[in-house]
Amino acid sequence: EAGVAQSPRYKIIEKRQSVAFWCNPISGHATLYWYQQILGQGPKLLIQFQNNGVVDDSQLPKDRFSAERLKGVDSTLKIQPAKLEDSAVYLCASSLGVMNTEAFFGQGTRLTVV
């Protein structure tokens, strides 16, 4: 079974530039998550999709971050414009359900904003 695919693995951009991350979840997984993980901290949920609908985006900085899930499968997360404090690892995860099912994570995209 193929895992969660993310690209790119690494990205370095200057502040005020824009960047996009792509995620392909495990086939058949209805729930997709984007997390931000700052070094030394636990993951912070940015947005959760159920199929192509948004379930939770309460911690997404909507003035600069946006996300969509195309046709309930692939997803993209965009930052525009980036700030220095956005430097982090962005993790995509998917799961079959929501409440009692575990999530499967991609390897993440390490973003450095200089």
Place this chain on the structure above:
Amino acid sequence: AQSVAQPEDQVNVAEGNPLTVKCTYSVSGNPYLFWYVQYPNRGLQFLLKYITGDNLVKGSYGFEAEFNKSQTSFHLKKPSALVSDSALYFCAVRDRDGNNRKLIWGLGTSLAVNP
């Protein structure tokens, strides 16, 4: 409010010795509990979960965890540690019954297994 505490930032153990990584939680209802592991430069990997039933849960790589409702704990254990177990471990909880269904993550515990 929901919360998860991993009271130890770092745990050091000698190879072959038993290891314990502690986790306590607070939810208004009954919990779903999860452990994940993160190896260097890798994404998070699921280890095990408690949903209901037997309080002792067995998971991947020889790990197990015991759900203790009275102590609101879900400590991760392994009888004999390996150097390859060195990684960052995260505990997470979701309230099964309350209005807030978010998955709450601990800050992580760094496990170092010394040869």
